[in-house]
Amino acid sequence: MAEHYGTNLGEVTIKNFSDGELYVKFQQSIRGVDVFIVQSTPPPGDNMVELLLLIDAAKRASAHRVTAVIPYFGYARQDRKDQPRVSIAAKLMANLLTTAGADRVLTMDLHAPQIQGFFDIPLDHIYASSIFVDYLTKNPIDNLVVVAPDVGSLKMARSYSKRLNAGLAFVDKRRPQQNVAEVMNIIGEIEHKNILLVDDMIDTAGTITNAASALRERGAKQIIAACTHPILSGPAFQRIEDSPIDLMLVTDTVPLKRPSHKIKVLSVAEIFADSIRRIFTDDSISTLFDD
Numbered sequence: 001m002a003e004h005y006g007t008n009l010g011e012v013t014i015k016n017f018s019d020g021e022l023y024v025k026f027q028q029s030i031r032g033v034d035v036f037i038v039q040s041t042p043p044p045g046d047n048m049v050e051l052l053l054l055i056d057a058a059k060r061a062s063a064h065r066v067t068a069v070i071p072y073f074g075y076a077r078q079d080r081k082d083q084p085r086v087s088i089a090a091k092l093m094a095n096l097l098t099t100a101g102a103d104r105v106l107t108m109d110l111h112a113p114q115i116q117g118f119f120d121i122p123l124d125h126i127y128a129s130s131i132f133v134d135y136l137t138k139n140p141i142d143n144l145v146v147v148a149p150d151v152g153s154l155k156m157a158r159s160y161s162k163r164l165n166a167g168l169a170f171v172d173k174r175r176p177q178q179n180v181a182e183v184m185n186i187i188g189e190i191e192h193k194n195i196l197l198v199d200d201m202i203d204t205a206g207t208i209t210n211a212a213s214a215l216r217e218r219g220a221k222q223i224i225a226a227c228t229h230p231i232l233s234g235p236a237f238q239r240i241e242d243s244p245i246d247l248m249l250v251t252d253t254v255p256l257k258r259p260s261h262k263i264k265v266l267s268v269a270e271i272f273a274d275s276i277r278r279i280f281t282d283d284s285i286s287t288l289f290d291d
Contacts, residue, residue, distance in 0.1 A: 001038060001069075004273035010035075014050060022046060024053045031062040036106075036276050041074035041093070042231060042254050048074065048093065052100040059101035067104040067279060068097055071253035071268060072201075072229045076111035079118075094118035106275055108253055108268060109200045109228040124285050126275055128228040128251050129156070131266050133163050135249060136196070141222070145169055145193040147186075149211040153199050160198050160226075167193065171211045191219035197245075201229035205236035209243040216244040229253050230263070 002009045011027035035058045039051040051068060058066045078089035090112070097105060098121055105123045110116065116123050145167035148157035154170050161168040169188020195215055202208055202225075212223050223245050230250035232240075240248060240262055250256070251268045271288065278285050 001269045001273045001276065004270045005276060012054070022050055022053055024050065024057055026057060026061055029061075030058060032064050034065045034067070034280055035063040036067045036069050036279075038069040038071070038272075040072040040254050041070060042072055043074065048096070052096055055097070055100040055102050065103045066101060067106055067276075068102045069272060069276065070105060070107045071251075071272065073107045073110055073115070076115055079112040079115055090115050091118045097121075104279065106272070106279065108251075108272075111200055124275060124279065126271060126285065127289055128253075128268060128271075129159060129163070130289060131251060131268060131271065132198075132226045132249055133160065135266060136164060141194050141196070141224070143192070143194050143221075144196060145188065145190055146196045146198060147171065147188070147190065147211065147215065149197055149199055149207050156200065157198050160196065164196070166196065171214065186214060186218055190215055193220055194222040195220045195224065197223065197225040199225070199227050201231055202227045202236065202250075203231045204234045205232065205239040205243075209239045209245065212243050212245045222246050224249065226250075230256055230265075232257055 013025045013027055015023050017023060037051060037054045037058065039047060041048045041051060055066055055068060075089040075093045078087060081088055098119065102121060104121060105119060107123065108126050109128050110125060113125065116125055144164060146157045146161040146164065148154040148170035150171060157170060158168060167189065169186060169190050172185040172187060197208055197211060199208060208225055212225070215223060225245050225248040227248065227250050231254060237258065237260055241260060245262060248263045249266060250263060251266050253268055256263065256265055274288060275285050
């Protein structure tokens with residue numbers, strides 16, 4: 001991001017005490033300046049704690065404004081109380097960032113857009129779709145249908161369908177328990193079509209690979225998946241490599257745990273650098289995504 005912006009990274013010391021406790025320190029004066037702290041917050045929890053400590057340190061060092069740049073906002077799946085006696089973790093994370101002293105948040109493809117309402121500070125929400133659409137425009141696919149692997153991804157899939165001039169379908173999925181998905185029906189014409197499966201994140205890859213298998217069984221030809229946040233935990237890599245998915249496009253909002261011959265990583269650095277520049281100069285970010 002710093003390279004695309006045209007500046008150098010700030011000097012920061014981050015280390016652990018013997019018991020694992022985190023310690024952070026800015027190694028240069030940040031008094032009166034705009035500070036942009038870049039940190040995704042996937043597990044483990046130390047990623048979030050490190051971000052909170054850096055925000056607190058920046059505020060105590062008299063930074064003019066502190067923006068938390070969070071390419072992947074963790075705990076976003078827990079955005080509502082859908083069962084008794086559970087936490088709304090996404091709201092808690094928003095409260096922690098605000099309490100630590102963040103003046104603004106910049107993030108990409110929240111799992112649930114309504115999480116923006118959990119913040120009492122400005123939040124800029126940017127989209128990876130422009131990166132994927134740019135790649136697919138430069139590498140066009142004929143006879144394309146965009147497919148949402150579940151109803152929750154349908155709005156995203158509709159946006160891709162419009163921008164790529166492609167058909168639209170979705171998978172009617174039932175989830176009997178967490179991290180377990182079962183495909184029930186496919187709504188839309190996918191036989192003899194090339195498929196683009198789109199989702200905001202892939203964790204165990206059960207949803208996306210089950211959808212791909214169902215699509216292939218129903219006559220789909222080439223199957224490409226596009227996912228912003230490749231969490232890819234547990235059996236995810238093996239499921240993807242054993243699945244009928246021909247290519248999976250992901251971004252680098254979180255580090256890829258290991259390479260795979262089916263996975264291609266696209267960088268979000270440039271779009272974040274452009275967004276940071278616009279925040280710094282008080283220009284509009286939404287114009288980045290105008291068709």
